Amino acid sequence: MCGCCGTGGCTRCSLHTSKLEKMPSIPEEPEQVETEAERFTMPDFLRPLQDLDVVEGKEAVLECQVAGLPYPTIAWFHNGARLRSADDRRMTQFKDVHRLVFVAITHAHAGVYKSVIANKVGKATCYAHLYVTDVVPTPPDGPPTVAAVTGKAITLTWNKPRWLDSAIDPATVTYTIQQQVVGTSHWTVFATGVRDTAYTVHALTKGALYLFRVITATPKASSKPSPPAGPVQLLDRGPYLEETPVILDKPDMVFLVEGQPATITVTLNHVEATVIWRRGEVVLGEQDGAYELSMPDDDQHSLRIFRAGRADAGELACEVRNPHGADTCSIALELAEAPRFESIMEDIDVGIGETPRFAVVVEGKPLPDIMWFKDEVRLEESAHVSFVYDDSECSLVLLGATPEDAGVYTCTARNPAGLISCKAELVVRPAQPKAEVAASEDKARRLTDYYDVHEEIGRGAFSYLRRVTEKSSMLEYAAKFIPGRAKAKASARRELHILSRLDHERVVYFHDAFEKKNALIIVMELCAEEELLDRMARKIAVSESEVRSYMRQVLEGLRYLHQCGILHLDIKPDNLLMADPSSEQVRICDFGNAQELTAGEPQYCAYGTPEFVGPEIVSQSPVSPVTDVWPVGVITYLCLTGISPFVGENDRTTLMNIRNYNVAFEERGFRGLTREAKGFVIKVLVSDRLRPDAEQTLEHPWFKTLAKGKTIPTDHLRLFISRRRWQRSQISYKCHMVLRPISELLADACDRLSVAVPRHSAEPAALSSSSDSDDPEELPCLPAPHPTAAEAAGSRVSLDEIPTDDEAAPMDWQGAGVEEAGKRPRGARARKRSTEPEEPGAPAQSCQG
Template identity: 35%
Template sequence: MHLLSSQLSDIDVKDTVEGDDRSFGLWHEHRGMVRKIILQARSILLRLSWLKDLRDLQQRSKQPTWTVPCFEQHLTDYPAKLGQTVKLVCKVTGTPKPVIKWYKDGHAVKEDEHHITSEGQLGACYLVLTGVIEADSGQYMCYATNHAGNASTLANIMIDVPPSFTTRLQNSVLVKGQDVQFRCSTQSAPLPSIRWFKDGIQLEDNKKHQIQSDVQTGILTLTIKRAEEADLGQYQCELQNEVGTAKCKVELCPPAPLPVTVRTQKQSQTTPTPEPQSEGWSSSFVKNLFHILFQPGNPEPPAAGVEDTQTLKEQDDMERQVQAAQEAGPMEPEEHFYSDTEEEFLTEPPAVQVTIEDLTVRPGQPATFSAIITGQPTPDIQWFKDDKEILSSDYTEIFQSSARCSLTLLNTQIEDCGTYTCIAINSAGQASCLGKLSVDTGPDDIEEEREVEFGKRRKLHSVYDIHEEIGRGTFGVVKKVTHKASGECFAAKFLPLRSSTRTRVFQERDLLSRLAHRRLACLLDFFATRRTLVLVVELCSTQGLLDHLFLKGSVSEREVQLYIQQVLEGIGYIHSMNILHLDIKTDNILMESPAREDIQICDFGFCQEIDNSRHQYSKFGTPEFVAPEIVHQEPVTVATDIWSLGVVTYLCLTCHCPFFGENDRSTLMKVAEGVLYWDTPEITNRSVEAQDFLHRVLQPDPE
């Protein structure tokens, strides 16, 4: 009965038992014991039918229980002022854990110092916008998706900003008896208060002055009916809302008299003594001609004669305005902001937008507390554990970028348990948040796993959902797995525990557990049964480096250099940890994802710990990539990995392997000779730097 109540996925089904075509067996491992049950059907067809039904049930039991994303808390609209910090919050559930993306007006939000996203452990999703500007106004969407479906929630952010003009007024010339129309436009929403002025006096909408404002298009017009000389002067359109004002000015100019018959002009009544003009034209005529002819884009007007001080000042002001318009395009309207609005955002005390969360980790695993704290000026961040300040060291990493800050404990131990506090301080005030760290020593500690104590170990199926096979090697199979709690995907390497491979398999696990680098597919978890060791590592694309290059078609030498540089980073780190990889090849250099150019080194099945007290040897490897010392059965060193890197580089640059033979034996003989023909076109056509690099790494007898 206990067997029937067990998970079907834990039962191994044997098609035939003891040579009987009608019998089949069920093997179940429980608490360190393997129970065997042999069943016999009345006929072969009935046995096959039972086996089919049993396997169908097993397959169904392996399917994860998926649920469609559902927003328990939706986004809400947020009115804000310029320079303010805005936080959009929602909460989503779903299995596996949904992938969250943020959009603004249909375009993906790019994260930067002013647009910060974060996700909580319990499904909370945050988008924090610091120092908002007018361009941040719009509709925002949080989009959640997983294998079961998708969901979204919307909200509008409305920024109160001073009004502005999108097109400005243009000067006009008086034609007596005809209508004059001044037009400008604004995109400020809602439409601000609009007023028109003539020479400082507000105009009213009447038969003489018709004022129109189109709410839909934002076009503003002032029409002067049957204009006369009395209508000459300066006109102004003023926009005003609660935040500020904007003004745009224009002139209605008199027509220009013909200069042919004019030798002298009467001076203004304000000038008692007439003075000659340089061209025989009056200063008023020059001024009018300036308005009519010399708009932005036309050459400078000729210099005018002597005028009274007031007239010259007006003309100079107008010339400066037109000159500025010529240099910078349309004249910017004057904008005036209320002083209290300006002062409000000069300083802002720290505010915790996303607080740190409580953490529970396993011994030896990293623990990261992260928070988003805004403030103006940017706050200084301090971290404390039980009132004792924490500083950066070999065991802790403290990070701060704009409003995002974090504390990482690199190798968590039981003594790290406690309360951690983040304090943010600037000239305007301070804020703090705290979280607790727990270290789960439980029945799953590393030493018990090392000894494979069957009665206390975790079950792989209780933690991960197992999916399709994504790779296969000499010693094991790789499958895609999904963490049941978080929904994250990983790769699980299933290694059989045979007497001939048991020591090497556990050595791979132990050495891999010491490595943590962005260029390596690092070990995240592992499980062991009596017959299998499962290593859970970071999931990369199934696309290898060489496949990636072939799909790109044309690849420049510079691109190859960038890839090889990443591989060198990974190998350098492996060697710094006193480990040899001993299986560097293109199949073990995977792209992190097809859309990115980052690589990760995987498969540490042949790795060895460096022991300087003795010679080390390796009998394994892929013929095209192994170094000559492996073929000669001479001691291996860090140069062994460098040789393999040289073969990878040669292959990426020339599209063929330098030592490829008709069969593995022929290939190994070529590797043993270590002879390369450096004068072939495929090498000589490469840059001097590339040739020099290949010469340095493909050394049969490195010093």
């Protein structure tokens, strides 16, 4: 304390001091100074939400910028209900900016949105309206065009809108036709829901002038009208003449497409007349859903058949009559036949300056119209390109080939009953000396010298298949064309060498071979155009004993191959064909991936179909004869349960399931199967160290039992077949995709469903001559089919966790023996489709090679 006194008085002051002891800080729980509360701030919106007006289908973003200490939390509300992240929306934060994002806005998203931010001091709120408007289409491009005018109707055509918003589904677009009588100001809607860009307007008044315009419409909005067309009026030919009716024009032949409408029209002189249509003694009059009589013009009379059928084919009589006389005519009605190729064009390899010629023989009723394309661009006749037509033979001739002419050529044949097409490739190489060319052509055997070449019957990843007839014997065979050069050709020769060594009733047999400059052609047995699973799927259900019989045949074929020192390495349902439509015999085909066993050297396989490759292929370990047994177990599992055991959402998932031995398990699929069947798949789908070979597998108790077993519905098989056909169509010959190695599939982390990537100029590492039953060009356009829910999303278990009634009898692998039979006589090579019944105990046949 301090005091001071003077003449004026005294004053005092004091000072209190103390020492503040600072405690050491604790990192986990830092001590807050009491005055820190004074630094807390209320949450606030630096930039609040703004109202949005968004077109349906577009992205919408509600955004706000916030501040506050401690940093506030945020909650979003829509019409009072709190929002969480979902498939159609997500909530994001970047520093102090928060966003509510809608990927594709719909009318359900419209309304009032509220953002609430809060911390320990308080909270703040802001609001915004989200308005959703419909996408308005653009009008047709330009005014409609008057395409035809008669005394009864006016036909209009118009262009589609030049641009459509991406949110509009083109399939939902329709058109509205409006008309206006010149001299009035009122537009009348004449037709709505028109899907084509052409329309014929009836019920007009003669003498009146009309304007027409078109509006683009969607289910939710309409465009502005197009500019009008016109004025236009109906033709006025004056009053009818008082004279005898005469039929001036009529068709001699009308082709009917079964199930489709057909119209027959006759033209008279300018008179009034009654028209009667007859088929035999039956008069065809107005009948709902069957026939309709009309007058498309003042002097034309038509009969419309709503749904033509075989009963409508034949001669149709038309009689026209009035008080001055009558006239009659007859018209032939015949069912149209879709185009078909009797002979299709082949790949051509020419030198610069040579004249290549693509030729097809096409039939159909009526004769089809032919169009030629190069790399999907339609060709027109010119000084360089010539079209030659001789009855049913049609040719494309290129005069003086240049390198720019190289590419894929397509011939398309169309008539009212349908459309087909075929493709061939032109390779243009540098010119060779004439003497060299002549010498090589003299040495080469030509397929067409010995065989008549017919239509394409299948297509694989690197090849295509045609039906051929041997000229000397008139027997039919399948000719497999494997185009390629250098590395690809060497692989094809390996396939030919392997196939030529084989002679067994379970293996498709080799007959002949030809080699061209740019292709290898293998002529072999013509099996039924039906795969094993197709045969099973044609039935409503199959028994376990039928599956057992088919698998026994496959294993017998594999036993023979392994005895010959050959690994197939591509066993899958696509490569198991039925020998004959009336037989239950199975043939193993496609040796494009096959290898000859080399003693003492490890062998590897880089390619395969993910669902059916063994774990050793997935891990890129050496392959052996037991590698071919694994896919037999997979196919058996598929046939017995209807579920592909290892298939996943994409190729990588499938391969991981195989590597981990995780199968798609559904208890009801196994319920009712014999214990031997369950034991078989468990004993076969194991690591290659424990897996039996084909000969040992045939000794399993499942193949000893005579029980018919469970009846298995085939509906799941049909779904599997549909999915496989889609996959195969992606990698068929001349498609834009090419197979990828298993190692690349396993390393691919994307969700790709296909085993392929876009095809490029590099030669593939291996050839496959598998022939699919469907040309991809004839396949319906379908979205990629996914695995069934049971396959992809069902529970997965390890194989040893599959419950069995009780353990099947153990397999005596060491004691299993095989009974050798004598070699087949050489004459057996000339066998055709076998119709002998399959016998359970058929003896093995030794390799002829």
